[in-house]
Amino acid sequence: MTRAAPNPARRIREDIEGRIHSGEWKPGTRIPIEQELAARYGCARATVSKALAELVAAGLVERRRKAGSFVAHPPVHSAVMTVPDLAELIAARGESYRWEARAILRRKNAGGADTLQIDGIHFAADEPFALENRTIELAEVPAAAEANFAAEAPGTWLLAHIPWTSARHVVRAVAATRAEAAALATGSGAACLQLERDTWRGDRPVTHVRQLFRGDRFDLVAEFQAGTGKREGN
Amino acid sequence: MTRAAPNPARRIREDIEGRIHSGEWKPGTRIPIEQELAARYGCARATVSKALAELVAAGLVERRRKAGSFVAHPPVHSAVMTVPDLAELIAARGESYRWEARAILRRKNAGGADTLQIDGIHFAADEPFALENRTIELAEVPAAAEANFAAEAPGTWLLAHIPWTSARHVVRAVAATRAEAAALATGSGAACLQLERDTWRGDRPVTHVRQLFRGDRFDLVAEFQAGTGKREGN
DNA sequence: TGGGTCATTATGTCTAGACATAATATGAGG
DNA sequence: CCTCATATTATGTCTAGACATAATGACCCA
Structure with missing residues (x-):
């Protein structure tokens, strides 16, 4: 139970957000599985899952069981x-x-x-x-x-x-x-x-x-x- | 670690939603503190917190530290x-x-x-x-x-x-x-x-x-x- | 009475582990 | 070669406990 960063979930979300915005991860790209992200960021899987859930809510990411998480395709332009x-x-x-x-x-x-x-x-x-x-x-x-x-x-x-x-x-x-x-x-x-x-x-x-x-x-x-x-x- | 219902978070959310919709809990009403809700629904506080977070995202509830959670006032009509x-x-x-x-x-x-x-x-x-x-x-x-x-x-x-x-x-x-x-x-x-x-x-x-x-x-x-x-x- | 300090309290967030679920991949049998 | 059952895998959700944080309210002092 080491507290790595003050806001791990936020850091993860912003990092992934940045990669998507910058075009490094294009629509359809598969995002590493949660366990790997948890290891990479040094946090629990639940924290990664929460960050991904927020990205889903924002429309940036799609998740499918077994298949994995993917960068969402530019959807209908909603406002x-x-x-x-x-x-x-x-x-x-x-x-x-x-x-x-x-x-x-x-x-x-x-x-x-x-x-x-x-x-x-x-x-x-x-x-x-x-x-x-x-x-x-x-x-x-x-x-x-x-x-x-x-x-x-x-x-x-x-x-x-x-x-x-x-x-x-x-x-x-x-x-x-x-x-x-x-x-x-x-x-x-x-x-x-x-x-x-x-x-x-x-x-x-x-x-x-x-x-x-x-x-x-x-x-x-x-x-x-x-x-x-x-x-x-x- | 008894699994009470198949979807405790959802059940909590829908129950509170129902009370707000029905007018039982009017805007400004204070919602019981998370610990009490956890006891009432027989689940962990994190689960209650998650349900409340979803209600916040939906605009139905406002939460303030120390003060508690409240039924949100009818906001600007957004769509x-x-x-x-x-x-x-x-x-x-x-x-x-x-x-x-x-x-x-x-x-x-x-x-x-x-x-x-x-x-x-x-x-x-x-x-x-x-x-x-x-x-x-x-x-x-x-x-x-x-x-x-x-x-x-x-x-x-x-x-x-x-x-x-x-x-x-x-x-x-x-x-x-x-x-x-x-x-x-x-x-x-x-x-x-x-x-x-x-x-x-x-x-x-x-x-x-x-x-x-x-x-x-x-x-x-x-x-x-x-x-x-x-x-x-x- | 006024104001500043501090303890209390309720939310905010995280961890580690567990089990559920659904979709894919694999393999057996026709 | 096709089809169906099964095993695998990654997400979905939950628990119990811990610590962080901010706002309130009470207390104390001037």
Whole structure:
């Protein structure tokens, strides 16, 4: 039980990472077996295994039983995209936001439960920033029926009240209709970024939202650090 | 050394996950200390620690020394977005693609090294699908100077030849200029999705690409499974 | 009361050894 | 030469114990 380095696992990971980055070990290259790495770095096999597991999580390495560990082939280019709550995003920019509910109505959905429907506009610095059309399943979020969406945007409210979700985003460029263009203070047919988000809790739908941004006022930014698994976002 | 369950770590993780999902443990709730969990589940503390580490990676849990482990507050809504190589994406749809280089020229960049610049069009089913403007830093990818981009799109070629990268994506809705509209066989001013991607190897730039899609023909889709860290993409 | 010091505590990491598992490689039999 | 059962091998996971580290909170002193 000699403690070789302060951070053996990290040292191993960074060493292998370096060899892959530098091109010394190309995609498909077989990485020495764990026992050999353990001997080389003077540590236990479990430590090597942990380092390799982190490299797998980062997408740099593939492991197959019996076969061994290999440098991963450049995969589909994936990125961690941060799609913040809209109101939070605006607040973070040091700007103000307002929520203007334009319609709140209920309707029976297929299961017989109520669905809350809310349409509104987000403002930043007194300029219209985004249109939002949202539905909330009251069966999953009964408290939403009592919430005051004049004081707090539905997205913010939901983020604070819903424990956890899975989500599906669809991003698309669309031309603004005449009504949309008027609401966003731009020209009819202007290019807009449409973000649709379906959110579930477990496998039951919670909310659906469509947000429409003026194309000249909004970007989606995604950063991806390959190899570290480090997440960083807009 | 009694082997309690076939997968203690997994069982622990799913149990805690369930409590968080169900709302039994709300954000900010303190999770019992590892020793207690180890006793409760009848396993070693290292196993509990591993399970908690996975929950941290999934964003469900926060851990602080001395303080303990806590249910994470609903974070910024992040999603793993898969932005595949364009040619690969088209091929996966069972459609064909063609690459038409329109210009290949070199220029000296600030450092004095060569930059390769390529403009082209992607086709799917004989319809123009996307415009692409790309620069490649030859200092980082010297082999690109010899590559035959008539046979293989630059994105595909780079994916196969560059070991690893970090990347930054910017997604924006823009109106097509007259020339762009003509190339995409759509109307002038049509809403298009513009994807810009800067790619680095370490901290040195490798390539920059701007891809312009017809808004009515292309979506970006991002799936996010909160709590599992599972990645699934378009 | 204010502030600095120190012991406590819970997580962070590692070790050495063990057994489980799956995929490959090998060899026997047809 | 092909096929199927078996042995081998490398990863996957776990245990029990140890030491490291950082943040908290209590204690003591000015």
